[in-house]
Amino acid sequence: MRLAILGVGAGGTFLLSRLAELSSPDWAGGEIFLFEDPECLGAGVAFNRDVAEAIINTGRSRLASLAPPFYPLDRYFSQSPFELSDFNSNPLPREAYGTFLIKALSYAIRILQEHGLRISLVPEKAKEVNFSPGKIKVLTEGKFQVEVDQAVISIGTWNKKNSVKTGGIPYIPFPYPLKRILQIFDNPSAIGVLGSGLTAIDIASVYEKRAATVHLFSPSGRLPWVQVESDEDTLDPLYLTEDNLDRLQYSGSLSASSVLDLLDAELARFGMSRASFDDESRITRNWQNPYSDSADLSCHRTISKTNHVLNAAFASLSVDERFTLRQGLGSGWPRYRVRVPLARWRQIKKMIEEDRI
Numbered sequence: 001m002r003l004a005i006l007g008v009g010a011g012g013t014f015l016l017s018r019l020a021e022l023s024s025p026d027w028a029g030g031e032i033f034l035f036e037d038p039e040c041l042g043a044g045v046a047f048n049r050d051v052a053e054a055i056i057n058t059g060r061s062r063l064a065s066l067a068p069p070f071y072p073l074d075r076y077f078s079q080s081p082f083e084l085s086d087f088n089s090n091p092l093p094r095e096a097y098g099t100f101l102i103k104a105l106s107y108a109i110r111i112l113q114e115h116g117l118r119i120s121l122v123p124e125k126a127k128e129v130n131f132s133p134g135k136i137k138v139l140t141e142g143k144f145q146v147e148v149d150q151a152v153i154s155i156g157t158w159n160k161k162n163s164v165k166t167g168g169i170p171y172i173p174f175p176y177p178l179k180r181i182l183q184i185f186d187n188p189s190a191i192g193v194l195g196s197g198l199t200a201i202d203i204a205s206v207y208e209k210r211a212a213t214v215h216l217f218s219p220s221g222r223l224p225w226v227q228v229e230s231d232e233d234t235l236d237p238l239y240l241t242e243d244n245l246d247r248l249q250y251s252g253s254l255s256a257s258s259v260l261d262l263l264d265a266e267l268a269r270f271g272m273s274r275a276s277f278d279d280e281s282r283i284t285r286n287w288q289n290p291y292s293d294s295a296d297l298s299c300h301r302t303i304s305k306t307n308h309v310l311n312a313a314f315a316s317l318s319v320d321e322r323f324t325l326r327q328g329l330g331s332g333w334p335r336y337r338v339r340v341p342l343a344r345w346r347q348i349k350k351m352i353e354e355d356r357i
Contacts, residue, residue, distance in 0.1 A: 001030035002148040004138050006126040007155035008036040009044020013105045015154060017068035020108035028116025033146055035126045035138065042105040043098030050177040053206045055091035057198045057340050060229055062304040063097070071107045076100045087229045088342040122146070129153065175199060178206050188212050196223055201340050201348060204357055208347045213356050220331075222283060223348070226290035227300075227339035234301040239265040240309050249316060256324035259313045263329075266306070270299035277332030287349075290342060300336070 005012050012034070019032075034041070040048060056063065060073075067073040080099065109119050124140035129151055136151045170184050181203060185191055189212060193200045196218035204214040240262040248254040260274075267273055272295060276282060285292045314322055340348070351357045 001027065001150070002033075003030070004033045004035065004126075004136070004146065004148040004151040006035045006129065006138065006151060006153045007044070008034045008041055008105070009154070010047060010101055011044075011154040012036065012152075013042050013101045013108070014066065014068075015152060016112070017070075017104055017108045020070065020111040021068060023112055023115045023117070025115050027112075030116075031118040031120060032112065033120045033122055033138070033148065035122045035124065035140065037125060038121075038123050041121070042102035044101075044176075045174070046176040047094045047098030047101055048177055049095050049098075049179075050093075051179045051182065051206065052093070053208070054094040054176075054178045054202065055341070055344065056087075056094060056097050057201065057224075057344060058227070058338070060087050060092075062307070063092075065305050065307050067100075068104055068108065070111065071104045073100065076103055087227075091341045091343045126155070175203055178202060181206060185212075190215065192217060196220065197335075198224055198338060198340065201344060204351065205344060205347050207356075208351055214351070216357065220335075222335060223287060223340075224335055225283065225286050225300075225339045226345045227341050228290045228297055229342070234305070235269070235298065237266055237302055237306050237309070238269065239263075240303075240306045242309055242312070245309055245313060245316075254313070254316060256317060256321045256328055259310075259317075259325055260328045263306075266303065267299065270295045270302075272296070272299050274328070274330055274333070277330060277336040283335075287345075290345060300339070303337070 005015060008016070016032070016034075064073045077100075080096070112119060122140060122144060124142045124144060126138050127141045128139040130137040130139070136148050137145060138148065138151060139145050172181060172184060175181055176199075187210060191203070191207065191212050192215045193203050194217050196216040200216050200218070201224060204216070207214055240259075244262055245254070245259075248258050264273065267276070276296075282293065282296070286296065291297070314325065317325060348357065
């Protein structure tokens with residue numbers, strides 16, 4: 001096996017960690033090429049050194065569920081200078097999470113090497129990928145070329161479909177690190193952001209203590225849901241579990257429909273359904289008062305524990321079934337899953353009340 005991973009930021013690190021989990025001595029003799037700028041290895045640009053406003057827009061339980069089993073999140077923070085405390089009042093800096101990702105990547109590489117795989121770092125960004133029958137060629141900006149059996153594109157800035165005519169006004173297509181924005185727009189009277197999701201919220205927060213007005217241009221017109229951390233015990237999933245997914249696979253009945261049935265049963269425990277994610281009144285109530293919906297709070301914490309199962313389901317389904325599953329989840333699913341922490345909500349709500357967003 002010869003595998004190329006193009007981009008080893010957060011996504012590439014999670015991928016390599018998963019490969020480390022699955023690896024065995026049977027993989028000996030394989031080679032994995034990691035294409036990444038050494039300064040971004042593991043953390044990417046999104047979780048590298050940045051301004052103080054750059055925090056993690058994800059709850060503690062969700063971060064813990066994403067961590068590889070061979071390097072739990074709590075283990076890292078027990079040995080680091082950063083305090084893993086209440087994310088409501090003390091959100092985690094992106095830089096701190098980036099350091100965790102770098103450590104997790106080093107552990108993953110060590111496990112793969114112990115199982116006989118060769119890990120080769122190509123300290124350049126990939127420029128071109130050519131697919132042909134039986135082989136894939138990857139070409140870097142420095143003209144380095146390698147031929148592999150499989151390639152995974154894990155570059156956060158790979159999508160360049162947007163066409164923006166600025167008329168000479170500075171435009172930043174890739175905002176991370178956020179300090180780059182301040183270097184270009186240090187003290188503007190107004191700034192425009194294409195979108196209203198987590199990145200838009202990050203950008204707006206940079207200007208909370210400055211005089212700028214922030215305009216968010218969004219097709220959906222929605223802000224993200226708000227995440228409230230809690231020390232209360234969270235119910236474990238009962239239906240959308242690895243065991244149930246394995247049963248569906250062994251019985252030959254794994255499909256988009258069967259996965260959605262498991263999800264629906266999980267949501268029903270809290271009196272919720274997939275339609276709840278598109279309920280405008282529910283979204284509005286959540287933004288006005290994040291503590292208002294106890295069912296939502298409990299449901300979201302439990303559903304956050306199903307990350308790995310859903311990812312495994314996608315990986316096991318055919319391309320057509322994956323599309324059906326995405327369609328079945330609906331447009332509100334991503335916004336329900338990904339939330340801003342309470343501290344960030346307080347910042348943005350204050351700016352809204354001051355008519356600055």
